[in-house]
Amino acid sequence: MTMPLLEIDNLHVCFDTRAGTVQALRGVSLSVAPGETLGIVGESGSGKSVTAQAVMGLIDVPGRISGGEILWQGQPLAGVDVTRAARGIWGREITMIFQNPMTSLNPLMTIGAQIAEVVELHMGFDRRAARQRAAELLSAVGIAGAERRLGQYPHEFSGGMRQRVMIAMGIACEPKLLIADEPTTALDVTIQAQILELLAELQEKMGLAIVLITHDLGIVAGLCHRVAVMYAGQIVETGPVDAIFENPSHPYTQGLIRSTPGLDADEERLTAIDGAPPGLLRPPSGCAFLPRCPIGDEGCRAPQRLRAVGSGTVACRKAGEQAWREAV
């Protein structure tokens, strides 16, 4: 097996608030191989975005990385002393695009200047060469009339076009890994499809690895090779996308798939998972899903670790049992 590009090992992130310490990530471990697409799914507050921000060095006070390691091609990426060195990695080898393209671009800088500054910084291009490169990138992400568009400001672009601009900045230095944090959530459905298609196309052309963070299982099914399911700051299940969808092992994953429309043609009505995720101020030491789990029992109050089951890993002692009455 080749060396993974990105390896996260037992990562803990917490936020110090007035009410106490919120444990946003509680021991997340995952790895991304060159050229693969990893989907990270989970509901709001499960820690998907925090994981991505930790990788990009974007965790700010009151948040902090309180434990664990992030390795980029074997080299540590987190911690104060390496932050300087990591500058050459962020924006160059690992790039990120964000959820809301309407606010993620500087409103008072031209699109051209915003793309060019990455190439100037990381590839040492002079101004003219950087502008040339910016025009090529705009064409590459499917924006017509690139030369004219370079001099325009973000407010002259639609939401979908702005996300294309973000992607152009993301691929500007031919990175090895692109992290997309809910890249289509703020866009309407037809535009979503176009953006996802663009990502898939770029990945194929550039051999780019992608981490796709989303709560939309449909997107995961269409684009990802592997999936990691997060719940309450932990990864509860990982595996190849087919295995996860056809044979989910964790009761939460089963519930998630069961509550997703459109994947199962003969279903009559959607069913939700009752209850809500636990607060992370005082998370339970055992399985966090226990209060909502139909098959959980006293034994689940002990900490659950990820273990290999089939082609993936699951953090559930009852892995593989059918949690919900009807077939998934």
Add this chain to the structure above:
Amino acid sequence: MLEFIVRRLFQGILVVFGVTATVFVVTRLVGDPVALMLPLSATEAQRAAFAQQIGLDQPIVTQFLRFVGDIATLDFGNSLWQRRPAIEVVFERLPNTLLLIAAGLGAAVMLSIPLGAVSALRPGGLVDRLTMSVGLLGLAMPQFWLGLVAIVIFAVTLKWLPTSGMGTAAHLVLPALTLSLTPLARFTMMVRASMIDELNKPYVKTARAKGLGLTRILRVHTLRNILVPFLSISGWELISTLSGYTVVVETVFAWPGLGLTAVQAIQRGDLFLMQAIVFVIAFLIVLIGIVLDILSKAVDPRMELN
């Protein structure tokens, strides 16, 4: 853009005309300018002659038309005190005031941006608390008092700088510093507040994810966004300085500018000089407004000009 400038100039002319009319009403129709300008010992005959000389014997409409016509040719009459055209006095003193404002407000702008930015990086930190305390003090202290204290400390006790008047560069230091403190405090607080806002905006996360250093993010990304509110607040401060602060500071330091001249004109009942000063300042304020609008548009392309 051109259409906007023309429209704003036209509006400006209307405002200046309004000011002119107000000056006319205040000086000619409210109270008796003859009684104001001539000494109490003047005889009836002298009063009548003076009234005729400045045209007060004419019907009011004729007086107003002549007044407007004179102003259009920059003829404000002779200063009674200086015995030469009032506008000449104004143009002689105006550069001194502009020099004082350039030094004072220039210092305030230069210092407030780094101070505000450093405070914003760690809200509640030592630098921030220190800057805010001094800033509050700066806003709370009246300039006439501040100026006197500065004279006592730096001119009288330490003998580092001259007490008053104009001449060398050293003469400029105390009045400019006194003038700058209030705007400096206001600018710094504004830069700090907007910088905190901007640093929390998503585009800053994007910039960080691009691998840009903090200096570049501040200098290139957030500063540009702060410039828009900064321009408008500095316009207000410039107007307050031109029409208020300089009167106080120039009087305290005997700085021979327009503000001091205004005080002297009022003391001497020199109506014509007063008119000329008010008119020129009103004109400058209108001009500042137009220039600010154009600058804001240049910084923020989203702004609608109307």
